[in-house]
Amino acid sequence: MKTVIVVGNGMVGYKFCEKFVAKSSSDEYKLIVFGEEPRPAYDRVHLSAYFENQNANALELAPASWYKENNIELITGQRVSDIKKENKEIHTASGKSYTYDYLVLATGSVPFVPPISGVEKEGVFVYRTIEDLEEMMAYASQIKAIKPNGKAAILGGGLLGLEAGKAVLDMGLEAHVVEFAPKLMPRQLDTRSSNVLQLKLEDMGIQVHLSKATNKILGDKVIEGMEFGEDDRLDVDMLIISAGIRPRDELGKTCGLEMGTRGGIIVDNRMRTSTKDIFAIGEVALYNQMIYGLVAPGYEMADVAVNQIMGNQEVIMPEHMDMSTKLKLMGVDVASFGIPYMPVEKGLSIIFENKTKYLYKRINVSHDGKTLLGGILVGDAKDYNILHQMYLNGIALPDNAEELIVGARGGEGSAFGSAIDLPDTAQICSCESVSKGNICSSLLNGESKSLKDIISCTKATTGCGGCKPMVVELVNETLKSMGKKVKDVICEHFEYTRQELYGIIKVKGITSYDEALDKCGQGDGCEVCKPALASIFATIYNHTANKEDIIQDSNDRFLANIQRNGSYSVVPRIPGGEITPDKLIVLGDVAKQYGLYTKITGGQRIDLFGAELNDLPAIWKKLIDAGFESGHAYGKSLRTVKSCVGSTWCRYGMDESVSFAIALEERYKGIRSPHKLKGGVSGCIRECAEARGKDFGVIAVEGGWNLYVCGNGGATPKHAQLLAEQIDNETVIKYLDRFLMYYIRTAAPLMRTAAWLEKLEGGMEQLKKIVIEDSLNIAEELETDMQGLVDKYECEWKQAVENEEIGRRFKHFVNTDDRDDNLVFVPMREQKMPEPWTN
Amino acid sequence: MEALFQQYSPVALDKVTVWFKACQEHDIPENGGACVKYKNKQIALYHFKRKQKWYACQNLCPHKMEMVLSRGMLGDSEGIAKVACPMHKRTFSLETGENLNGDLPSIATFPVKVENGFVYIGFSE
Ligand SMILES: Cc1cc2nc3c(=O)[nH]c(=O)nc-3n(C[C@H](O)[C@H](O)[C@H](O)COP(=O)(O)OP(=O)(O)OC[C@H]3O[C@@H](n4cnc5c(N)ncnc54)[C@H](O)[C@@H]3O)c2cc1C
Ligand code: SF4
Ligand code: SF4
Ligand code: FES
Numbered sequence: 006m007k008t009v010i011v012v013g014n015g016m017v018g019y020k021f022c023e024k025f026v027a028k029s030s031s032d033e034y035k036l037i038v039f040g041e042e043p044r045p046a047y048d049r050v051h052l053s054a055y056f057e058n059q060n061a062n063a064l065e066l067a068p069a070s071w072y073k074e075n076n077i078e079l080i081t082g083q084r085v086s087d088i089k090k091e092n093k094e095i096h097t098a099s100g101k102s103y104t105y106d107y108l109v110l111a112t113g114s115v116p117f118v119p120p121i122s123g124v125e126k127e128g129v130f131v132y133r134t135i136e137d138l139e140e141m142m143a144y145a146s147q148i149k150a151i152k153p154n155g156k157a158a159i160l161g162g163g164l165l166g167l168e169a170g171k172a173v174l175d176m177g178l179e180a181h182v183v184e185f186a187p188k189l190m191p192r193q194l195d196t197r198s199s200n201v202l203q204l205k206l207e208d209m210g211i212q213v214h215l216s217k218a219t220n221k222i223l224g225d226k227v228i229e230g231m232e233f234g235e236d237d238r239l240d241v242d243m244l245i246i247s248a249g250i251r252p253r254d255e256l257g258k259t260c261g262l263e264m265g266t267r268g269g270i271i272v273d274n275r276m277r278t279s280t281k282d283i284f285a286i287g288e289v290a291l292y293n294q295m296i297y298g299l300v301a302p303g304y305e306m307a308d309v310a311v312n313q314i315m316g317n318q319e320v321i322m323p324e325h326m327d328m329s330t331k332l333k334l335m336g337v338d339v340a341s342f343g344i345p346y347m348p349v350e351k352g353l354s355i356i357f358e359n360k361t362k363y364l365y366k367r368i369n370v371s372h373d374g375k376t377l378l379g380g381i382l383v384g385d386a387k388d389y390n391i392l393h394q395m396y397l398n399g400i401a402l403p404d405n406a407e408e409l410i411v412g413a414r415g416g417e418g419s420a421f422g423s424a425i426d427l428p429d430t431a432q433i434c435s436c437e438s439v440s441k442g443n444i445c446s447s448l449l450n451g452e453s454k455s456l457k458d459i460i461s462c463t464k465a466t467t468g469c470g471g472c473k474p475m476v477v478e479l480v481n482e483t484l485k486s487m488g489k490k491v492k493d494v495i496c497e498h499f500e501y502t503r504q505e506l507y508g509i510i511k512v513k514g515i516t517s518y519d520e521a522l523d524k525c526g527q528g529d530g531c532e533v534c535k536p537a538l539a540s541i542f543a544t545i546y547n548h549t550a551n552k553e554d555i556i557q558d559s560n561d562r563f564l565a566n567i568q569r570n571g572s573y574s575v576v577p578r579i580p581g582g583e584i585t586p587d588k589l590i591v592l593g594d595v596a597k598q599y600g601l602y603t604k605i606t607g608g609q610r611i612d613l614f615g616a617e618l619n620d621l622p623a624i625w626k627k628l629i630d631a632g633f634e635s636g637h638a639y640g641k642s643l644r645t646v647k648s649c650v651g652s653t654w655c656r657y658g659m660d661e662s663v664s665f666a667i668a669l670e671e672r673y674k675g676i677r678s679p680h681k682l683k684g685g686v687s688g689c690i691r692e693c694a695e696a697r698g699k700d701f702g703v704i705a706v707e708g709g710w711n712l713y714v715c716g717n718g719g720a721t722p723k724h725a726q727l728l729a730e731q732i733d734n735e736t737v738i739k740y741l742d743r744f745l746m747y748y749i750r751t752a753a754p755l756m757r758t759a760a761w762l763e764k765l766e767g768g769m770e771q772l773k774k775i776v777i778e779d780s781l782n783i784a785e786e787l788e789t790d791m792q793g794l795v796d797k798y799e800c801e802w803k804q805a806v807e808n809e810e811i812g813r814r815f816k817h818f819v820n821t822d823d824r825d826d827n828l829v830f831v832p833m834r835e836q837k838m839p840e841p842w843t844n
Numbered sequence: 845m846e847a848l849f850q851q852y853s854p855v856a857l858d859k860v861t862v863w864f865k866a867c868q869e870h871d872i873p874e875n876g877g878a879c880v881k882y883k884n885k886q887i888a889l890y891h892f893k894r895k896q897k898w899y900a901c902q903n904l905c906p907h908k909m910e911m912v913l914s915r916g917m918l919g920d921s922e923g924i925a926k927v928a929c930p931m932h933k934r935t936f937s938l939e940t941g942e943n944l945n946g947d948l949p950s951i952a953t954f955p956v957k958v959e960n961g962f963v964y965i966g967f968s969e
Contacts, residue, residue: 057949497922519875519894529894531919532928532935555876559915559930567930571910819867819878819889827848827886827911 007106014040017287017303018111088260114250114288123222145176157243166247195346205363338386343379366410434465496533543677547797560639570839576638581666582609591631608645635802646670651688658688660705679752723759746787852902852952860966879914888914898956899938
C-alpha cells in the first residue's frame with residue numbers, strides 16, 4: 006500500500022480528498038492529511054456568513070466523520086514543519102515524522118501585510134480564517150461598548166477588501182475602504198464600472214478613499230488612525246488589512262524545491278514540483294508564473310493531481326485558465342469575464358451605463374464584431390452565465406450585439422439563444438466542472454429524473470450557486486424534449502395549474518381550503534396556494550374575503566392595503582369617478598377625524614392613507630352609513646372603470662361615457678380574478694379616459710361602442726386590442742361577461758389579461774372566435790356564471806362592520822386595547838407620511 | 845431600527861423563567877395569528893391547527909423592520925412550519941426563525957404552551 010500525505014486541509018486540500026476517494030483504486034492508498042487550523046476544511050469563500058450565524062459547522066465542507074468513513078486519517082491542529090525529500094519524510098511541529106510515497110502541498114496562502122510602520126498595533130487584523138473573524142468580532146464589540154459610532158477601515162479595495170467591508174458593516178461599525186489605486190477592484194474593473202460600484206457602496210454607507218498610500222498606523226499601543234500624507238489622516242478604531250495574498254511556500258523553500266522569484270512553488274501542467282513525487286496545488290502553486298487566488302482553478306489543480314498520482318497521465322492542466330468571476334459584494338452583483346477591459350487595438354467595446362440605478366455593463370467584441378472577448382457587469386449580473394458561456398465556447402455574436410446587454414427592443418424576448426443551444430462541452434458549473442453534456446445525458450439515460458437528482462449526482466450548483474438558472478433551464482428543456490411535461494404547478498402543495506385546480510374544485514364541490522388540501526393537495530399550504538385557492542373559491546361561489554380570512558392575502562384579510570409602515574389605506578368605491586359634494590364632505594370629515602393623508606388616485610377615486618388597524622372598522626362604519634361601499638382596492642378584483650365626462654358635458658362627446666362606466670363598474674364590482682382588473686370608458690376617440698390602457702376599454706364611435714381588451718399600464722404597458730366594433734350597450738356587456746369569465750377561469754395566478762392573451766394559443770383571433778362566435782360552445786355557461794357572481798355581490802366591509810366576530814380581526818394586540826406604538830408618522834406638506842425606511 | 849431588532853432574542857424551552865398568560869385559545873384564529881404585547885415587546889402568536897401546534901415569534905420583520913409578522917400567512921416548506929411576511933413575502937421558519945427564501949437575519953422564536961384554554965408564551969426575562 007502506498008501512502009499519500011496532503012499538507013493543508015483548506016478548500017483545495019479538501020477537494021483533493023473528495024476527488025481521491027471517488028476513484029475506485031483509492032483503497033490501494035493510505036491518505037493522511039495534516040491541517041494547521043483546529044477544524045476540518047471549511048468554505049472560506051462564504052466566510053462572511055459566519056458573522057450572521059456564527060455557526061462554524063454550517064461552513065464545514067465535510068464533517069470530521071466523513072474523513073473517517075472514507076479511511077482518511079485527518080490530523081487537525083498540527084503544522085508540518087519540515088520535509089526531508091531524500092528520505093521521503095515529513096516532520097510535524099510536535100516532533101513526529103511520517104513517510105510518504107507521494108506528497109501533496111496544499112498550504113494555501115496568507116494575507117500580505119505591507120511593511121507599514123505600526124502594523125503590529127492592537128486593533129489591526131487580517132481576514133482569512135474563522136479565528137481571524139472571531140478576534141475581529143470580539144474587538145469590534147469592545148469598541149462599540151465604549152464608542153457607539155466607532156469606525157473601522159479596510160486597507161485594500163479589491164475583491165477581498167470589499168468582502169471585509171461587508172463584515173465591518175455587519176459588525177455595526179462605520180466602514181471606510183482605503184485603496185492605493187485610483188479605483189476599486191483595480192484588477193477586475195475598468196474605471197467607469199469602478200465608479201458605478203463606488204457610488205453604490207457609498208449609497209450603502211461605506212466611505213471610499215482612493216489613491217491613498219498609507220505610510221503609518223497612528224496610536225500608542227492601540228490603533229487610533231492611519232496617516233497618508235503629511236496632513237492627511239483618517240481616525241479609525243480598527244483596521245483590516247486586505248492587501249493581497251502571499252503563498253505559504255516556506256516548506257518548499259526550506260527543502261529546496263524550485264520557487265518563483267516572488268514566491269510560490271513552481272509546478273508543471275501535471276501539478277508536479279521540481280521533485281517528481283511532490284505536488285503542489287491551490288494558492289501555493291505557481292502555474293504559468295501565476296498564483297490563482299480563486300477556488301475554481303484550485304479545484305481543477307486538485308483533480309489533475311489526483312489523476313496524476315493514480316496514473317492517469319493524460320489529465321493535465323489547460324494552457325489557459327479562466328479567471329472569470331461573479332460575486333455578490335454586499336448584495337451588489339459584480340462580474341467580470343474574459344478580458345474585462347482592453348485598448349482599442351485589441352477589440353471594441355459596447356458599454357451601457359445608468360448611474361441612477363447603479364448599473365454598468367460592458368462587453369468587448371473582436372474588430373469584426375463576431376466574437377465576444379470579455380466584459381464587465383455591475384449592478385445586474387443575471388446575464389453573466391450565458392455571456393460567460395458565449396465567451397468560453399466562442400459562440401458567434403448576433404448582429405445586434407448591443408442587445409446582449411440592453412435587451413432586445415420591441416418585445417420582451419431576449420437576444421440570447423437558450424442554454425440548450427450550447428455545445429455539449431460547454432461548462433455550466435465551473436466550480437464543480439459540470440458540462441452541459443453531463444447534465445443532459447444524466448437525464449437522457451434515466452440516471453436523473455429531476456433537478457434534485459441532477460444536483461445530487463453532479464453536484465452542479467453546490468459551489469457558488471451562480472449557475473443555478475442555467476441548470477434549471479437545461480433540466481426543464483431536456484425533460485420537455487423527452488416528452489415529459491413540465492407543468493406550471495401552483496406550488497409544492499398542489500401539483501396542478503390554476504386552471505386544472507379550478508376544474509377539480511368545481512367538479513368535486515370543494516368549498517374550503519383545508520378540504521382542498523386534504524382532497525387534492527399535500528402538506529399544510531403556503532402563501533402562494535392559499536390566495537390562489539381563495540381566488541378560485543371567489544370565482545366559483547363568490548365567497549367574499551370574510552368567508553375564510555386566514556387564506557386571504559394580507560390585504561384581503563384586513564380589507565385594506567397595507568402601507569409602508571404597517572398602517573392601512575381606505576378606498577371607498579366611487580363608480581366612474583362621479584361623486585356628490587355631500588359625499589366629498591363625508592370623506593373630508595372622516596379623514597380629519599382620523600388624521601388621514603388624502604390623495605386622488607389614478608383611478609379617479611380618493612385614497613385615505615395612514616389608518617391604524619384598530620380604526621378601520623369605525624372609519625368604514627362612517628363611510629357605509631354615508632352610502633359608500635368597499636372599493637376593493639386591496640383585492641385582486643375590479644378596481645375602477647375610469648371615465649371621461651362624455652356627451653353629458655363634453656362638446657365632442659358621442660355617448661354618455663360616465664353612465665356606461667358606472668353601469669360597468671356596478672356590474673363587475675367585487676368579483677375576484679387572477680389579478681386586478683381595470684376598465685375605462687371614453688366618450689370619443691380623443692380617449693380622455695385612457696381606456697386602451699386598461700384590461701377592458703370602451704370608446705364611443707359613430708354607430709355604437711368599440712370594445713378593446715387586454716391592455717394595462719404598469720411595468721410593461723400594453724395597449725388594449727380591438728375585440729369588436731360599433732356594438733350597443735347590451736352587446737358590450739355580453740362580450741365582456743364572456744371575456745372576463747374566460748380569463749378568470751383560465752389564467753395563472755397573478756397573470757394580468759395582457760400576459761394571458763400573449764400565452765393564449767391563437768392570440769386575439771382565437772379570443773374573438775371564443776367570445777364572439779362561441780367556437781368552444783361555452784358562451785352561455787360563461788354568461789350564466791358571470792350573472793351568478795353579479796347576483797351574489799355583497800359589500801364585504803358592510804359584512805365586517807355588522808359582524809362583531811369579524812370586527813375582532815382589526816385589533817393590533819389580542820391581549821390589550823393598546824395601539825401599535827411603533828407607528829411613526831412625520832409631517833409633510835400640511836399632511837403626514839410614514840417615517841422613511843432606513844434599511 | 846437596529847436597536848429595535850436587538851431587543852428580540854430567541855428563548856429555548858429550558859431557559860424559560862416566565863410563562864406569560866397571553867390570551868385564550870379562541871382569541872387566535874385557527875391556522876392564523878395575532879399579536880401579543882409583553883412589556884414593550886410585540887410577539888406574534890400563531891395557532892397552526894393543521895399541525896396541532898402553537899408558535900410564537902417576534903412581530904418585527906427584519907426586512908424593513910415593520911411590526912407585521914402576526915398578520916402574515918402560515919404555511920410549510922417541505923414540512924417546516926413557516927410564516928410569510930405580509931409586506932414582501934419573506935418567509936421564516938417558525939421552528940428556528942431562519943429566513944427560508946433569502947439571507948435576512950433570523951427572527952426570535954419563543955416556546956408556547958396551552959393549559960385549560962389559556963395560551964402561555966415563554967420568556968427568560
Ligand atoms: C474572505 C474570502 C473571500 C473569498 N471569496 C472568494 C470568491 O468569492 N471566489 C473565489 O473563487 N475565491 C474566493 N476566495 C479565495 C479562496 O478562498 C481561495 O482561493 C481558496 O481558499 C484557496 O484554497 P487553498 O486550499 O489553496 O488554501 P486555503 O483554503 O488557505 O487552505 C490552506 C490550508 O493549509 C493550512 N496550512 C498551511 N501550511 C500548513 C502546514 N505547514 N501544515 C499544515 N497545514 C498548513 C492552512 O492553515 C489552511 O487551512 C476568498 C477568500 C477569502 C479569504
Ligand atoms: S374622450 Fe372625447 S368625449 Fe370624452 S372628454 Fe375626451 S374629448 Fe370629450
Ligand atoms: S407606482 Fe410603485 S411606488 Fe407608486 S404606488 Fe405603484 S407600486 Fe407604489
Ligand atoms: S417587511 Fe417583511 S418582507 Fe419586507
